[in-house]
Amino acid sequence: MNTSSATLRSAVLLVLVTAVGCGKTPPASFRLNMVQATKTAAPESGMEKPWSSWARDRQGQVATILEAMYGTPDEPIALAETGLDLAKLQLAAGPVRSDIVGRKNGLYREHCSHCHGISGDGMGPTAAFLNPYPRDYRPGKFKFKGTWRDARPARDDLTRVLHEGVPGSSMPSFALLPPAQVDALVEYVRYLSMRGETELALYTYAEQELGVDDTMPTTKEFLVDEILTPIVEKWQGAEEAKIPVAAVPTNVDFTKSGDDPANQESVARGRVLFHGDGGCVKCHGVTALGDGQANDYDDWNKVIVEWSKEVAGGLGATQDDAGRSAWLHAAADVIEGDALRPRTIPPRNLRLGLYRGGRRPVDLYRRLYTGINGAPMPGVGPSGPGGKGSVADAEIWHIVNYIRSLPYEFDGELGADRPMVAKDRF
Amino acid sequence: MGKRLAGIFWSLLFLAVPVLGVATFAIAPAYDHWLPKDVSEHGASIDSLFYFILALTGVVFVVTEVLLFWFMWKYDAAKQQGGATYIQGSHTLEVVWTIIPAATLLFLAIYQMNAWADVKMRRPAMSPTVEVVARQFEWRLRYPGRDGTLGTADDLFLVNDLHLPIDEDVLVQLKSMDVLHSFFLPNVRIKQDAVPGMKIPVWFKAREAGEFDIVCAELCGWGHYKMKGRVTFEPRAAFDAWLERKYAEQGATQPPPEAADVAAAE
Numbered sequence: 001m002n003t004s005s006a007t008l009r010s011a012v013l014l015v016l017v018t019a020v021g022c023g024k025t026p027p028a029s030f031r032l033n034m035v036q037a038t039k040t041a042a043p044e045s046g047m048e049k050p051w052s053s054w055a056r057d058r059q060g061q062v063a064t065i066l067e068a069m070y071g072t073p074d075e076p077i078a079l080a081e082t083g084l085d086l087a088k089l090q091l092a093a094g095p096v097r098s099d100i101v102g103r104k105n106g107l108y109r110e111h112c113s114h115c116h117g118i119s120g121d122g123m124g125p126t127a128a129f130l131n132p133y134p135r136d137y138r139p140g141k142f143k144f145k146g147t148w149r150d151a152r153p154a155r156d157d158l159t160r161v162l163h164e165g166v167p168g169s170s171m172p173s174f175a176l177l178p179p180a181q182v183d184a185l186v187e188y189v190r191y192l193s194m195r196g197e198t199e200l201a202l203y204t205y206a207e208q209e210l211g212v213d214d215t216m217p218t219t220k221e222f223l224v225d226e227i228l229t230p231i232v233e234k235w236q237g238a239e240e241a242k243i244p245v246a247a248v249p250t251n252v253d254f255t256k257s258g259d260d261p262a263n264q265e266s267v268a269r270g271r272v273l274f275h276g277d278g279g280c281v282k283c284h285g286v287t288a289l290g291d292g293q294a295n296d297y298d299d300w301n302k303v304i305v306e307w308s309k310e311v312a313g314g315l316g317a318t319q320d321d322a323g324r325s326a327w328l329h330a331a332a333d334v335i336e337g338d339a340l341r342p343r344t345i346p347p348r349n350l351r352l353g354l355y356r357g358g359r360r361p362v363d364l365y366r367r368l369y370t371g372i373n374g375a376p377m378p379g380v381g382p383s384g385p386g387g388k389g390s391v392a393d394a395e396i397w398h399i400v401n402y403i404r405s406l407p408y409e410f411d412g413e414l415g416a417d418r419p420m421v422a423k424d425r426f
Numbered sequence: 427m428g429k430r431l432a433g434i435f436w437s438l439l440f441l442a443v444p445v446l447g448v449a450t451f452a453i454a455p456a457y458d459h460w461l462p463k464d465v466s467e468h469g470a471s472i473d474s475l476f477y478f479i480l481a482l483t484g485v486v487f488v489v490t491e492v493l494l495f496w497f498m499w500k501y502d503a504a505k506q507q508g509g510a511t512y513i514q515g516s517h518t519l520e521v522v523w524t525i526i527p528a529a530t531l532l533f534l535a536i537y538q539m540n541a542w543a544d545v546k547m548r549r550p551a552m553s554p555t556v557e558v559v560a561r562q563f564e565w566r567l568r569y570p571g572r573d574g575t576l577g578t579a580d581d582l583f584l585v586n587d588l589h590l591p592i593d594e595d596v597l598v599q600l601k602s603m604d605v606l607h608s609f610f611l612p613n614v615r616i617k618q619d620a621v622p623g624m625k626i627p628v629w630f631k632a633r634e635a636g637e638f639d640i641v642c643a644e645l646c647g648w649g650h651y652k653m654k655g656r657v658t659f660e661p662r663a664a665f666d667a668w669l670e671r672k673y674a675e676q677g678a679t680q681p682p683p684e685a686a687d688v689a690a691a692e
Binding site (some may be wrong): 111114120126146164165167170175176207242245248254255257258359360361362365397404405407408 | 473561562563564566578579580583585587648649652653654655656674676677678679680681
């Protein structure tokens with residue numbers, strides 16, 4: 001009897017423990033942009049507190065303001081001034097769950113945060129293993145869009161990236177998600193971006209305007225009119241900031257291949273521009289294999305590279321000032337622990353037939369026209385409305401035509417040095 | 427008395443295994459937890475093999491479990507007087523229980539050969555209808571375009587949304603860009619690993635139009651769960667029209683009109 005009842009008791013206990021579980025995860029919280037928080041907090045003369053507690057105070061002030069303006073990852077706030085749609089944000093925010101009518105919630109954590117991080121800082125758990133790194137939304141810069149280079153992306157630009165993914169990077173396609181879910185995610189990315197930009201603006205303000213003993217102002221005039229409005233205007237202006245796309249010249253026929261007689265003249269012209277006025281060979285190389293310069297960084301990585309140099313230089317010099325020394329050591333810790341190790345951004349190999357921002361002629365036209373915001377790739381079109389580019393708008397189509405012919409060029413014509421073409425690989 | 431109760435408890439617990447096991451299978455179809463709808467030509471032969479093996483193992487399972495219960499019940503230590511009898515073993519019995527399963531397995535191996543050959547060996551003589559490249563975590567698709575040849579300038583590139591014609595053989599060229607994946611089309615009873623560095627042909631004939639899942643059946647990384655595609659089977663004419671539409675989209679030289687503009691125009 002004893003043995004069997006003991007067995008029964010432990011079986012019941014096992015079932016209970018499995019069903020109930022133990023412990024509770026703490027609610028999710030946004031992380032501060034430690035790189036910018038530390039970088040902009042150089043010690044000043046006349047500081048009474050030690051630098052680290054002074055810096056912690058200021059970071060606390062920024063965190064409080066951000067929480068008041070944007071809420072938490074579980075409970076986002078959409079200030080009327082941002083124009084963000086709270087219902088969409090709520091669909092994307094919070095833990096993964098289904099609501100009372102069976103609608104999916106917590107979409108961002110289901111699909112995005114693993115790489116892009118809960119704060120949209122591009123530092124989720126998998127980020128360090130990816131090349132290129134996932135996008136950090138906080139500076140508000142996006143690569144693949146149809147707006148002017150420095151403009152924010154329009155909603156349909158972000159939608160398109162979610163739809164098509166970014167072939168050649170680790171971003172997969174979300175084409176089969178219901179449109180309402182994609183909409184919610186686009187809105188949430190805009191929210192995280194605005195939040196990140198607000199944080200950056202606060203640090204910049206503190207660095208430039210605040211004295212040692214000043215605290216961050218919290219008036220509505222300051223936070224909304226001075227900090228938030230310029231950020232929101234950029235996002236709202238994006239919908240109107242699309243670049244014009246020139247009509248396709250008559251000697252270009254994108255339904256035919258590059259070596260078709262219909263395109264020969266145009267492809268030849270494109271080749272001339274590629275090697276000449278377009279300036280493409282500088283990075284993409286004369287063979288277009290992407291073997292020109294290869295040591296450059298994109299803007300996200302450049303911040304870390306340049307700051308690391310400054311910090312290393314500072315730490316190398318002798319330190320008399322305790323505050324400065326504390327700051328530099330904190331900076332070194334942040335670079336080590338709160339930033340991803342910088343990676344270079346090699347120019348694309350144009351013979352692979354792999355186009356991150358899309359392969360449609362209009363996609364390539366946009367890449368050429370404005371370049372790629374955040375990357376070293378410059379545009380050949382004008383930098384803003386009414387400007388003049390290095391290549392005339394209609395002529396850009398010839399470069400597009402030439403680039404589209406590259407993966408299929410030289411088939412069976414050249415010798416051992418002939419670049420690998422599409423047929424070999426497939 | 428306590429010992430007798432424990433004996434009854436354990437015998438009944440073991441009896442519950444075959445009872446619940448059979449009950450689970452019996453009620454599963456009512457809860458839509460049975461084989462997914464089959465729309466393929468060869469699927470019936472796979473399904474009949476499945477049912478045949480299920481029936482065979484099902485009978486053996488029930489008989490073994492009931493025997494186990496019966497021995498536990500009948501030879502419960504609480505009601506036994508004296509010890510167990512030691513026997514040397516039975517040569518005849520051992521030969522019988524070795525030969526019966528061996529013969530069964532051999533029979534199955536021969537019996538299924540034709541179904542296996544249909545799916546994995548008798549490749550139709552045709553060039554690929556589409557190339558499917560598995561990648562963490564999506565299905566990249568490439569159609570050969572108008573010239574019917576992959577690797578030329580008129581290839582059509584798409585992702586996750588596979589369309590195929592019905593009532594004719596289709597040949598999928600399966601590749602992987604990074605790790606092992608498995609291309610699983612439950613509704614046409616096709617499952618094939620995608621192996622990096624290999625081009626693996628997969629063929630079938632769908633007989634019914636409709637939209638079905640493509641799932642990855644090989645744990646391929648943390649995002650395995652999001653690697654879901656969709657296959658749409660449609661008549662040849664609709665398939666060709668769809669290809670033309672996608673082909674036109676890929677050739678776009680102007681951004682598509684925005685939803686708001688389209689609505690205003692209508």
